[in-house]
Amino acid sequence: MSKFRKKKKGMPAVNTAALPDIVFMLLFFFMVTTTMRETDLKIDNPRLPSASEVKKLEHKSLVNTIYIGKAKDLKYGSSFNRIQLNDKISTADEVPAFIINARSKVSEAEVPFMTTSIKADKESSVGTIIDIRLKLRDVNALKISYSASKTAD
Amino acid sequence: MARRETPEINAGSMADIAFLLLIFFLVTTTMNVDSGVSKKLSEKPPADYVPPIIKEKNIFEVNINRNNELLVEGERMDIKDLQEATITFIDNGGGEGKVEEGVATGPCTYCKGERSEKSSDHPNKAIISVQSDRLTEYGTYLAVQDQLLKAYRELRNRLSMEKYKTPFPELEEAYKKDKQNESLKKKVEDIKTSYPQIISDAEPTN
Secondary structure: OHHHHHHHOOOOOOOOOOHHHHHHHHHHHHHHHOOOOOOOOOEOOOOOOEEOOOEEOOOHHHEEEEEEEOEOOHHHOOOOOEEEEOOEEEOHHHHHHHHHHHHOOOOHHHHHHOEEEEEEOOOOEHHHHHHHHHHHHHOOOOEEEEEOEEOOO | OOOOOOOOOOOOOHHHHHHHHHHHHHHHOOOOOOEEEEEEOOOOOOOOOOOOOOOHHHEEEEEEOOOOOEEEOOEEEOHHHHHHHHHHHHOOOOOEOOEEOOEEOOEOOOOOOOOOOOOOOOOOOOEEEEEEEOOOEHHHHHHHHHHHHHHHHHHHHHHHHHHHOOOHHHHHHHHHHOOOOHHHHHHHHHHHHHOOOOEEEOOOEO
């Protein structure tokens, strides 16, 4: 009996010396994986449609994103068809310049692999998308991806 | 004389600071993997381009009006039935395949459809034409595209299971990892040419 009693005496403090190490490790992980949004959205965050046949976009540096949705600034009206290129509201006519500008930033060999990701709101109209598509075809930017969230089948 | 000891730095609050930073990055991190329905646009046709004449029965017409309603081959349809209708159309195999570089592909041997005279001849001749209104909602448009792609996926998957005993996505994945593998490449190409995705976007109505 006395042996057991001895053990109960003096609870050893949990050694927390390694705690900062663990926390730092997590910290570095999140620091590295964090990507701050490069462009701030001038339109309301588009509510993406959902689809089941989605593919992941690879090579982030070769992806140009076009946002379509409702402008935050009320002076652009409340339709869901405003187009944002880089960080300003534009029209479909400016899409070719946007693509050409993006092309100048990558090497020539990579140009055919460039993808245009269209992030449009569910309620945008197809007309807007088609206008953009025609402009993209004009400059031979043929790979596009309609951004969508994945649903189960 | 009092002995001077080097004072130890109190590291007790280090964990607190680290936690603070950690929580900041936890909150700001967005691990968004960008995903979407990928599509390849057709090249701009030359000015004097004359579109080839295609038999009516080889075209599967999908119309979406501005109220987001579907008209498929002249009949109203719910979006959930579209996949099945598409499969029936593509997989019909009612006639001869197209002639590619002088080589006739002949009748479809792997099709399981009704082989009706009134529907498509061969999967490589079957064209799906999507026409939408300019005011159609993008969500509906994409849902339609998704259903069509799903139909193709199902057919490809079925053929892949039959021929190579592996699901098609797995086959593709394996090929992506091992690009040099000729036999894998042949398999993937074979399935893809057996059921080529021919989805065209017709000029929208106003």
